[in-house]
Structures are given as structure tokens and as C-alpha cells.
Amino acid sequence: EKQLRVQLDQAIAHLSAKDREIADLKRRHEETAARQAQVQRAASDDLVRSTNVLRQQVQELSSALQAKEREAAETSKKLQTALDEAIDAKRQLEEGRVVARSADQAQTAAAAAQTQIAEYEKQLREIQAVQEALTRELAAAREDAAVASSDASHAREDAASARDQLAKVLADQSKAIAEAEERAAAIAQEAASSTVAAAADMAEKAAVANRQQAETLKAELAAQMAKLDAAEQAAAELPALRQQVQEAQNHLATALAELASVKESRCDLSERLAECKAELEDANLARQSMTAERQVLLEQLEQVAAERSRLETQVQELEANLLEAVTAATMAASAAAEAATAAAAADADLTQKEDNERIEDVLRPAGRSGGGGEDDLVRLEALGAKVLAEELAAARSEASDLRKELERTIVRHAEEEEAVETDNERLKALASKDKLSAQLCTTQNDLEAARNRVEELKLEITGLELERAALRSREDEAQAEVAKLQQQLKEAQMRAVELVSANADLQVEQAKEQLSSLTEIDLDSMLRQIDNVQTRKTSKKSVPAAPVEVMMAAAGLSAKSGFVSMGSGTPSAARSAGPASASANGADTPLAAGTVAALSFGTSDI
Structure with a gap:
């Protein structure tokens, strides 16, 4: 049983390792296939792009080559034309040298004549400038004379009119003075x-x-x-009124101080309320975290149950495989028994033949002597067949016993394995149950503590609200x-x-x-x-x-x-x-x- 169990564990481990290897190989094969497909697609795309680029480059090079050929033909034509022009230019240059000598002489004479002409023109321009300056001065003098004569005539006219106006003003003034004196009187x-x-x-x-x-x-x-x-x-009541005003101002200052203290208390209460709200939020977060942990534990329990079902399925598969192996072994044993029986029968036949031959060899001389040997031969053949039948029956019964014992051993081994597996699962379930119970108790205690804290916070918030209402009423009274x-x-x-x-x-x-x-x-x-x-x-x-x-x-x-x-x-x-x-x-x-x-x-x- 121990050996079978060890073999079974080894077979299970080997199968799981093989499954993992198969899954890993399958995954690697899929990844390799995907990478190969991607690489092939990328290579094909690159090949297509490179082919298109090469084709385009070939076309561009062909067009460039054709353009270069055309340019070379045009260049050769231009070169031939240039050679012809160079020959003509050389001939014309020889002719031009002769003309240049005469032209140099003519140019020297022309330069001298041009210099003389420039000097004559310069002198003429100076004379014209002097003439224009004299003309402008003469015109300015004429204009100044005309302006002076007109100013003199205007001055004479203004003096005459001023004398007339002065005489008229004096006469009017004397008349106005006389009239004013009479009118004033x-x-x-x-x-x-x-x-x-x-x-x-x-x-x-x-x-x-x-x-x-x-x-x-x-x-x-x-x-x-x-x-x-x-x-x-x-006025007599004014000091009393001033005293009342002073008292009112003092009351106002006291009320303002109380209002400031009320505002400070209100700020403190607001801060305390904010702290209480923060603690309440922390408690809610703790409760949410506990709920999340509980959910995680439930998920782990579900995973354990799923693992258990998977293990049970594997055990059933192993039992089926073991049963198939036992059946195959039984069939192999039966085949071996049948083969052994056939071999034994063949050996028996061969032995019987040899015995018969020996008997014939022994009885052949005796047969010659008399005819009673045929009956002994028949008896010997009947005895050998009976022995063989008994041996075959004994072998078949032994094989049947072995098969039954093997089946009982397999069943007992399976029952023991199932019992052990059941005990293991029960122990695991009990351990998980105890752990979950402890965690559940801890969660319930924490939840109860959080509820108590929430109730305390609610009571404290209620007290703060009442105190706030009282402070508000005091503030209203102070404002009144x-x-x-x-x-x-x-x-x-x-x-x-x-x-x-x-x-x-x-x-x-x-x-x-x-x-x-x-x-x-x-x-x-x-x-x-x-x-x-x-x-x-x-x-x-x-x-x-x-x-x-x-x-x-x-x-x-x-x-x-x-x-x-x-x-x-x-x-x-x-x-x-x-x-x-x-x-x-x-x-x-x-x-x-x-x-x-x-x-x-x-x-x-x-």
C-alpha cells in the first residue's frame, strides 16, 4: 500500500508537472506562433515596403539616368558648338587684335578730346552759376525796392487817417463830456x-x-x-445723557467682547465637530475595511471549496485511471496466464510427443513380439491428458484468486485514500472554520466598538448642537x-x-x-x-x-x-x-x- 501510495503520489506529481509543462509549452508555442506571425507580418510588410521603395528608387534612378543621358547628349552638342565657336572666336581674336591696335590709338585721341571737352563744360557751368546768382540778387533788389515804396505809401496814408481820427475823437470826446455834465446835473x-x-x-x-x-x-x-x-x-440733562451714552458704549463693548468669545467658542465647537466627523469617517472606513476583509475571506473560502472540488475531481480521475490500469493489468495477467497455459500445453504436447516417441521406441521391439502394447499406449495418453487438464484448472483458479485479491487490494487502497483525503479535507475545513470564526468574532467586536463609538459621537454631536443653539440664542440676545x-x-x-x-x-x-x-x-x-x-x-x-x-x-x-x-x-x-x-x-x-x-x-x- 505504501509503495502504491508513493507511486500514486509520484504519478500525480508527474501528471501535474506534465500538465504544467504542457500548459507552459502550449503557452510558449502560442506566444512563439504569435510572435512568428507578427514577425512574418512585419517582415512581409517591410518586404512590401522595401520592394515598393526599391521599385520607386529604380524608377527614380531610371528617370535620373535618362535625364543624365539627355543632359550628356545636350552637353556634347553644346561642347561641339562651343568648340566651333572657340575656333571662330580665335579667328576673330586675331582680326580683333589688329583692330584693337588702331582702336587704342583712336581711343587715346578721343580721351584727350574728352578731357578738353570736360574742362570747357566745367568753365561754362561756373559762368552760368555766376550769371544765375547775379540774376537772383537783381530780382531780390527789385522786390525790396517795390516793398519799400509800397510801405512808404501805406505809412503816409496811415498817418493821414490817424490825424483825421484823432481830430474826430477829440471833438466827440468834448461833446460827450458836455452832454454827460448836463445829464448828470x-x-x-x-x-x-x-x-x-x-x-x-x-x-x-x-x-x-x-x-x-x-x-x-x-x-x-x-x-x-x-x-x-x-x-x-x-443742557442740564446733557451730562446725564452723556453718562447714558458712555454706559451704552460700555455695554456695547461688553457685548462685542461676549460676541467675540461666542464666535471663538463657535469656532472651537466647529473644530470639535469636524474632529468628530473625521473620527466617524475613520470608523466608517474601518467598518468598510472589515467588510472588505470579510468579503476576501468569503472569496478565499469559495476558492478553498473550488480547490476541494477540483481535488475530488482529480481523485476520481486518478481512481478511474487506476481502475483502468488494474483492468489492463488484469487483462495482461489473463493474457499472460493464457499464454502460460498455451505454452504449458505446447510444452506438454511436446513432452507428450517426446514421451510417446520414447515409449514407441521402447515398445517398438515389444510390439514386434506381441500385440498387447497398444492398450498400454492408450492408457498413457489418457493419463497425460487428465494431468494437463488438472494443471490448467489449477492455473485458472489461481489466476482468478489473484485477480480477486488484486481487486480487493485496489478497493481497500482506494477506500483508505478516500478516508485519508476526507480526513485531510475535514481537518482543513475545521481549521478554516476556526480561523473564519475567529476573524468573524474579531470583526463583530470591532463593528460593535465602532457602533458604540458612533453612538458616542452622535451623543457628543447632539450635545454640541444644543450648546451651539444656546450660544446662538446668547448671540441673538447680545445682538438685540x-x-x-x-x-x-x-x-x-x-x-x-x-x-x-x-x-x-x-x-x-x-x-x-x-x-x-x-x-x-x-x-x-x-x-x-x-x-x-x-x-x-x-x-x-x-x-x-x-x-x-x-x-x-x-x-x-x-x-x-x-x-x-x-x-x-x-x-x-x-x-x-x-x-x-x-x-x-x-x-x-x-x-x-x-x-x-x-x-x-x-x-x-x-
Whole structure:
């Protein structure tokens, strides 16, 4: 059995080695065939390409050869033509040498003549240049003379016209001066009379308006006093408001600090949440890797099962091969037994023949003596046939026993092999099962740990979300507090602006009250100034009339001022109160408006 098992293992190893060798040889043969086919295709393609290239090169060389032959024929023709031309040129050269000698002589004479001609031409060009320069100078002199004569005539004409214009301007100026003096005197008289009447009317109207304005200003003064009291109260409340604003700013700074801390906490929570998410992703990756390992183990188990089925198939094939070998051995043994039987029969026949011959040789003399020897011969032949039959039967029974024993041995060996293989497979399956069970337990433990970690992370995320909601509510409260403080600050600023506006209104009312004291115009001073102007006009008729601005300045007026204030009773006080007060507050009171209208009317008349 051991020997058969060893032989069986050797046969299996030999068969597997042969299978591998056959597969390797087949693969190599296929690769070699593919490479040979590829090489053949490449060689055929290269051969075709090289053939085409060679054919093309042959055609190109043929065409080039033909072209060269044509060029050689043309060159030979040209060479022959050149030889003929050279002979002709040589003959012409001999003739030309004779002509050249005479030509050299003629050329020398011509060169001398050409030199003389060039000198003559140079002298002629110099003479022409001098003549042209003289011509240009003469033309320029003529033009300068014409221009000078025309300038002189124009100057004489301009001088005459200038004298005429000067005389005319002097006459017009004297006439204009006389007319201006007369017109200024008339305008001054009319302006004086109309200004006095208008001033009287305006004074009456201004008195009525001043009384009305005084009453109005009293009412406004009472209102302004009330406003002043309110402004004083507001000014008293201003420190408290400033304190409130400072407190609001402090609250705002505190709220901003809390907001910054909330943002920092929010950033920390975001980072912690990111870390938790990363750990959760790691756990998911670990679970996926465990699932992949489990899948790999299942695939390995499937491969083990497939290997087992393949081994069982090989065992069945080996059993079939062994059965065939046993059958062949049995058939060979039967054939050998039959051959041995046939050989034994042949030997027996040969021995029997020899014995018969010896018996005949022995009995032949006795037969001569009597006829009883034939019966003994028959008995001997019957005895030999019986012995042979018994020996043949014994050999057949022994061969049958050997066949049965061989079959029993083969069956027992196969059963033992199958039992051993089954035990090996069972042990392998148990080992794989234990290994897979251990890996499955480890995977389940890791999965349970990952689930616990995920639950912890979920609880932590929930806590973080709650804390985030609380922080968000605190942030909302802080923002609401900030908005409230900003509203208080805005209200305080509005109250401060109202206080400033009230103070400005009070100052405006005080300015109006100051302007209400301007009630009358110094008409006597203006009339005296007008009389002085008329006196100077009558006494100095020959002097040109004074400008309008001078007359207005003499009258105590200004072209730019809108009214004259007589609070002090003098023209200088009126001028000092003039433009700024009028431009600032002149339009705010009826008195100022009436004064501006009166002065504007008088100024336009002047």
C-alpha cells in the first residue's frame, strides 16, 4: 500500500508537472506562433515596403539616368558648338587684335578730346552759376525796392487817417463830456426830489411795519424764552445723557467682547465637530475595511471549496485511471496466464510427443513380439491428458484468486485514500472554520466598538448642537442688546442735535431782535450830501462830471449794500453795519425789506 501510495503520489506529481509543462509549452508555442506571425507580418510588410521603395528608387534612378543621358547628349552638342565657336572666336581674336591696335590709338585721341571737352563744360557751368546768382540778387533788389515804396505809401496814408481820427475823437470826446455834465446835473436833481418823497413814504410804512414787527417779535421773544428754558433744561440733562451714552458704549463693548468669545467658542465647537466627523469617517472606513476583509475571506473560502472540488475531481480521475490500469493489468495477467497455459500445453504436447516417441521406441521391439502394447499406449495418453487438464484448472483458479485479491487490494487502497483525503479535507475545513470564526468574532467586536463609538459621537454631536443653539440664542440676545444700545445712542444723538438746533434758533432770534432796532434813515445827511454835489457842479462847470459811484459814496450809500442802518445816527455807523447784516438777516424782517427796497429805488434813480 505504501509503495502504491508513493507511486500514486509520484504519478500525480508527474501528471501535474506534465500538465504544467504542457500548459507552459502550449503557452510558449502560442506566444512563439504569435510572435512568428507578427514577425512574418512585419517582415512581409517591410518586404512590401522595401520592394515598393526599391521599385520607386529604380524608377527614380531610371528617370535620373535618362535625364543624365539627355543632359550628356545636350552637353556634347553644346561642347561641339562651343568648340566651333572657340575656333571662330580665335579667328576673330586675331582680326580683333589688329583692330584693337588702331582702336587704342583712336581711343587715346578721343580721351584727350574728352578731357578738353570736360574742362570747357566745367568753365561754362561756373559762368552760368555766376550769371544765375547775379540774376537772383537783381530780382531780390527789385522786390525790396517795390516793398519799400509800397510801405512808404501805406505809412503816409496811415498817418493821414490817424490825424483825421484823432481830430474826430477829440471833438466827440468834448461833446460827450458836455452832454454827460448836463445829464448828470438833471439826473441828480430828479434823484434828489424822488428820493426825498420815496423816503418819506417808506418811513411811514416802515414805522407801521416796525410796530407790527415789534409785536411779532415780542411774541417770538416769549416763544424763544420758553425755548431757552427748554434748552437750559436739555443742557442740564446733557451730562446725564452723556453718562447714558458712555454706559451704552460700555455695554456695547461688553457685548462685542461676549460676541467675540461666542464666535471663538463657535469656532472651537466647529473644530470639535469636524474632529468628530473625521473620527466617524475613520470608523466608517474601518467598518468598510472589515467588510472588505470579510468579503476576501468569503472569496478565499469559495476558492478553498473550488480547490476541494477540483481535488475530488482529480481523485476520481486518478481512481478511474487506476481502475483502468488494474483492468489492463488484469487483462495482461489473463493474457499472460493464457499464454502460460498455451505454452504449458505446447510444452506438454511436446513432452507428450517426446514421451510417446520414447515409449514407441521402447515398445517398438515389444510390439514386434506381441500385440498387447497398444492398450498400454492408450492408457498413457489418457493419463497425460487428465494431468494437463488438472494443471490448467489449477492455473485458472489461481489466476482468478489473484485477480480477486488484486481487486480487493485496489478497493481497500482506494477506500483508505478516500478516508485519508476526507480526513485531510475535514481537518482543513475545521481549521478554516476556526480561523473564519475567529476573524468573524474579531470583526463583530470591532463593528460593535465602532457602533458604540458612533453612538458616542452622535451623543457628543447632539450635545454640541444644543450648546451651539444656546450660544446662538446668547448671540441673538447680545445682538438685540447691541441694537437696543445703538437705538439709545441714536436717540441721544438726536436729542443733542435738537439741543444744538434750539441754540441756533435762539441765536437767530437774538439777531432778529438786534436788527429790529434799525428803524429810520438819516435823510437829512443824504440831502446835505446831494446839496453839496449840486454846489460843486455849479461851481465847477469846466470839470468833468463825477462818476455815479463817487456820488453815491458822497451821499453815504454803497452800490453793494442793500440798506443803511441808522442805529447810531451817523453815516459811518450805517456803513459799518452794512453788507454783512443785510446779507445775513436783511430778508428776515419787514423793516429790512422796506429799507432795501427804498435804497434800491434811490440807487436806480441816481
